[in-house]
Amino acid sequence: MKSTSMRAICARVLLCGLLFFAGSVPAGAQTFPTSGWLPLTQSGIALTDPSGDESPAVPGIDIVGDKNDPAAFIASDASFLYFRLRLAGNPVSPINHHFTSYAWTCLLDIDADPTSYELLTALDGITVGGSVDLYQNTTTSKADSIDDLAEVAITSYAVATNAESLSAGTAVGGGADYFADWAVAWADLPGLSKLAPFRLVCGSSTAQARLTAGDVLDFGSGSASFSATAVDSVLCGDGGCTYDAVFHDGFEGP
Ligand SMILES: [Ca+2]
Ligand SMILES: [Ca+2]
């Protein structure tokens, strides 16, 4: 009887310990999706990007993809919008295990005017220790330009909870490819509702709050035009992301 009680107490102590550890997971932590990643497309074709066209020449910022292994993806659930880029090398330094001092960035056009973007989100290795950033582009000082600066910082998240790097299991870039993934909370995205269409331009950057230099996901075109580079419009919500099957650019619908 006594030993049974002791076992019961020990079980409770163990349960309390487990609950303590479960409760100590940082707020905002989430698991990245293992399926449901929608490849980004242009005119219905998965976006690809050649290797070796990045500047400076750093494999971890070289966006790569071919028709079998698309270069970029998006996913969504009830809480987060997820971004994924395929890279020719590891974006994480083997020395300090931090993301290297570049930014992996997506610009979102959410207002049906394809000559401007409204939101910038980035996995930012330039910030010491790294962060995931969300900015608003409130002034278009360069019309239809990919490298227009985003003026207003909205929020940022810890890399430990909102970003990851993992082996992509492909070798499009010639060596082992990697994915850089990051997540932004739906609750923090101003002006973007679930299942509202939006377009993206993604790439790697040498600066925060701006998609400049690095490597833009663009079939290797090198175009500086936002409207010429933007992907097909996507709609994302609790159940994931899809394309607008009726209206190609997503903005003419009712
Ligand atoms: Ca590239
Ligand atoms: Ca716009």
Ligand SMILES: [Ca+2]
């Ligand atoms: Ca601007």
